[in-house]
Amino acid sequence: MSVCHNVMNISCVGSNWSSDVRASLYSLMxxxxxxxxxxxxxVVISISHFKQLHTPTNCLLRSMATVDFLLGCLVMPYSMVRSVEHYWYFGEIFCKIHTSTDIMLSSASIFHLSFISIDRYYAVCDPLRYKARMSLLVIFVMIFISWSVPAVFAFGMIFLELNFKGAEEIYYKHIHCRGGCTVFFSKITGVLVFMISFYIPGSVMLCVYCRIYFIAKEQAKSIKGTNPKLQTGLEVKNGILQSKERKAATTLGLLLGVFLICWCPFFVSTVMDPFLNYLVPLTLNEALIWFGYLNSTLNPMVYAFFYPWFRKALKTILIGKIFRKDSSRCKIFLDSNP
Incomplete structure (x- = not known):
């Protein structure tokens, strides 16, 4: 059914910020x-180039880094212009493509974080059966789900205009304008996006982190309660395992914290806004979107801080050793598991 709206040709009001404010915002973005x-x-170059880093876990890390790279390459530049100018210069069709890609890549990044936490859970909590549980095939299935589910969900919802479902009149009367590219959700789709892109993967990460944290504490208590004559031997035997447990718990905790800090405000705003009659200001919504983007910016910094192999690979790349013959066989770490 075709619906005609009298307000569809009204142009959006552009930004009234001064040139200095715009220049500052553009510089920051x-x-x-x-x-x-x-x-x-x-991250992508390091894992792809160095053969020692060709592990199932790192395939998952590389896939997530690819998602975050594409978000910075394909989505953020256009979002930057929209956020600063409060106007969309790139046409209605490209608006749908940009919005779909934005939702897809942001959700895919979050899905990867969730699957990485599951991988680390089995590595720490069931190390003897880790290789059997987390085979290359299982990792590829995780990667496929992380890309395909957000893609189908995002492009299907936006191009079929399901995000307007139940709120068409509000959107066309009060939100829609020529030159606008607003990410709009009805009550139903707002809750759906919140659940699929944030609550479910976030809950998985939180549960896994708590489980690893308590297992690490139990291990430490069991070592302390051991017979003093046997304690030294057990400490030596379990030292590497405990170190990995602590590192996994700390890394996952930081990833979880960064994820929650960056994305929680946006998704809470997204799910609440339809129930508040869309009172969240455009400027605030744009700021929350960019706060979410920061998650993709900060993820490599977490790797650089906690993973020595990434720091060494990065140093090798930056000083040009990567161009030497057989540099791909360079020893990045001594342990068999980075």
């Missing part, structure tokens, strides 16, 4: 974009 691109590109 360009810095975020470049940091996102460089950081995630380094």
């Amino acid at each position: 360009v810095l975020i974009i470049l940091t996102t691109l460089v950081g995630n590109l380094m």
Whole structure:
């Protein structure tokens, strides 16, 4: 059924910020974009180039870094112009493509974080059966789900205009304008996006982190309660395992914290806004979106801080050793598991 709306030709009101404010915003956003691109590109190059890093876990890390790189390359630059100018210069069809890609890549990044937490859970809590449980095939299935489910969900919802379902009149009368590209959700789709893209993967990450944390504490208590004559031997035997447990718990905790800090405000706003009659200001909504983008910017920094193999690979790339013959066989770490 075709519906005609009298307000569809009304132009959106552009930004009234001064040139200094716009220049500052553009500078900040360009810095975020470049940091996102460089950081995630380094992760992709490191894992792809060095053969010692060709592990199932790192395939998952590389896939997530690819998602974050594409977010910085394909989505953030256009979002930057929209956020600063409060106007969309790139046409209605490209608006749908941009919005779909934005939702897809943001959700895919979150899905990867969730699957990485599951991988680390089995590595720490069931190390003897880890290789059997987390085979290359299982990792590829995780990667496929992380890409395909957000893609079908995002493009299907936006191009079929399911995000307007139940709120068409509100959107066309009060939100829609020529030159606008607003990410709009009805009550139903707002809750659906919140559940699929944030609550479910976030809950998985939280549960896994808590489980690893308590297992690490139980291990430490069991070592302390051991017979003093046997304690030294057990400490030596379990030292590496405990170190990995602590590192996994700390890394996952930081990833979870960064994820929650960056994305929680946006998704809470998204799910609440339809129930508040869309009172969230455009400027605030754009700020929350960029706060979410920061998750993709900060992920490589977490790797650089906690993973020695990434720091060594990064150093090798930056000083040009990567161009030497057989550099792909360079020893990045001594332990068999990075």
